[in-house]
Amino acid sequence: MTKPIHVTSEIGKLDVVMLKRPGAEVENFTPEMMPRLLFDDIPYLPIAQKEHDNFADTLRENGVEVLYLEKLVVEALDAGGSELKASFLDQMLTESGYAAGVIHHVLEDYLLSMTTTDMVVKLMAGVRKNELDFVPQDLVSAAEEQNYPFFLDPMPNLYFTRDPAASIGDGLSINHMTFPARQRESLFMTTIIEHHPRFANQGLNVWRDRNQPGRIEGGDELVLSNTVIAIGVSERTSAQAIEDIARRLFEKQSGFEKVLAIRIPHNHAMMHLDTVFTMINHDQFTVHPGILGEGGQIDTWTITEDSSGDLRVDHQTDLKQVLKDALGLDDLDLIPTGGGDPIIADREQWNDGSNTLAIAPGVVVTYNRNYVSNQVLREHGLKVLEVLSSELSRGRGGPRCMSMPLVREDL
Template identity: 85%
Template sequence: MTSPIHVTSEIGKLNVVMLKRPGVEVENFTPEMMPRLLFDDIPYLPIAQKEHDNFADTLRDNEVEVLYLEKLAAEALDAGGPEVKATFLNQMLTESGYAAGVLHGVLKDYLSSMSTQDMVVKIMGGVRKNELDFIPRDLVSAAEEQDYPFFMDPMPNLYFTRDPAASIGDGLSINHMTFPARQRESLFMETIIEHHPRFANQGLNVWRDRHHTTRIEGGDELVLSPQVLAIGVSERTSANAIEDIAQNLFTKGSTFEKVIAIKIPHNHAMMHLDTVFTMINHDQFTVHPGILGEGGYIDTWTITQGNDGELHLQHDTDLKQVLKNALNLDDLDLIPTGGGDPLIADREQWNDGSNTLAIAPGVVVTYNRNYVSNRVLREHGLKVLEVLSSELSRGRGGPRCMSMPLVREDI
């Protein structure tokens, strides 16, 4: 494989992954800001970094090359040169609410005075008002937002690298995310793909770019096989975005022939499909019982392209049968979070017991705190690699959320 992005399954041996080590952004906010920034708590940074390093080391110990978003972004900007750096900064300021004006110029001068790496880290960490010798002259800043501490908000969700973009085949989606707190994040990936020497001009397909109004996030995008993609209809991904990416995959030369849309509850606890459902082996999946209705049913739509070029939808409610048909399996093993116990399942799903990262068929990385789910996985024959999880889990994301696979071996 020569493509810098190649992902044709959820379970092929993981060769290259992109992470974001938690930085000052995960502590650089107050309790009052938590709803705005989509957090339920403020992680303790030194322990979160220790846990994340444990996660990265676990991947390296299993022959995975680990790349870091913050480093790739700075390298891409340096490779692009001054004009690319200026364009990136203008766009970042625009998306931060400063398309023009005096404050746009002040922030641009402040950030441009830094090294590229320091600038990237500062943007990710947020720009506080007390960092600049500047007194706002406009009425909104002076009268309505005078007590708000930031000119540019921090991006504490960045360590969940799964969501701003998703590797699909020999390409990716660069996503328009749902909430303003996260919408700037995918600009980093767009810059990397366009300008980093490892990715630029390598024939990568962008199946859907970030310049849309409809929402989609990588936690809802699961590559089940070279022909089948599953996408959650969720709080963070809309049905029209799924139809759009399906149409692009079918008409722009991908290997994908089916997109299975799976409707999950639209709430914070189950924000993405991978928080309730992941593929961990050829014929094994984790599933949170809470997404299944009476009789174990859930709404799914299998999307294909007809001879007329139009999208065709087949509605079903038997998830197990839909997966067996799509993957040509005689049977499969749906492994319930928490062993199916309602109390344990809800607790461990809240702490990402369903959010497993497969690094090879039947080999998964999980949070150590979900000990019941981990025991059940082992009972089903899985090799479970546990990583530390007291602080990272406060962000409501697990090992799959914290990783963007770039290259997997074919199976």
């Protein structure tokens, strides 16, 4: 019987996936708040929801069971009863800056008065100060914080379910994320894994939990085979975290024998490895040419375990050769975003032209707006399923970012 989490490749037929349908959180903020919340624009929610439904329907039409984060959280909390609901909320408030005090108690009373569903939706959407009949008199802060409209910030990045946790083999990493705007998100996954009847007590391995030091996010974690993982050294994932997860995978005899650490530019357009590089077939990958130096060079470190149990790290710069060696391939096809045209590649990269979701070997889901890259993929023999993308793309994440595979068939 397959465990509720089982992922040993990027391309095995996708059986079960977790999504988050965009809600009030994606437009419950002002332009001034966008840098704080890591957004470049404010999506138009009705269209974003239609586009996300189109994405989910495309997956279902191809035999994928779609689970929703928000529903799983509610079911986990209800399974644990009132004590779990209260302790979960206490942790959420603590991580939102209210470990104790009057505001903590006011928010606690307000949120616990709701049904579980309404409470979870409200936590995700954010709690405005004008929702409560309460004006803090002893708030010692800068004037701008006193005028800030929220007690609890919205979480507009939640529809990118890839990042707070990442499925690896018969387990997952539950991630310590980089920026405060996203750090609370992984608490939802911890609650699901520990308390939801589908996942709790099922022998799942948590290779690394959200309390470990060093930042890491799921968009940087790619399961290339049942023995090889690639992780981006990026704006969102540190070398320290990569070495830590490699050590844990080796120590716990996970079956994974190599971790490839690939350094990418640290900027908002290339925030994760999967925004510039994804595996889409046994021997085919998308790649944004902007990450490669002259001759296709990029800093890559192969991490293995030596005979004494210590980590061995080997540095190389030929990405294609590293992948061929790690995966036992005679050759492979690196397909450039935008066909390699510098203007088109940068434009479509901004809208996640490289962020493809493979749902079977050679079958990928992409944004329809990246029509040049999509045509190039077809010319390389791929089956391309396009989904609507005018509003979803404003969040700077594509189909892979918006999905957390839970179960894939083994190759």
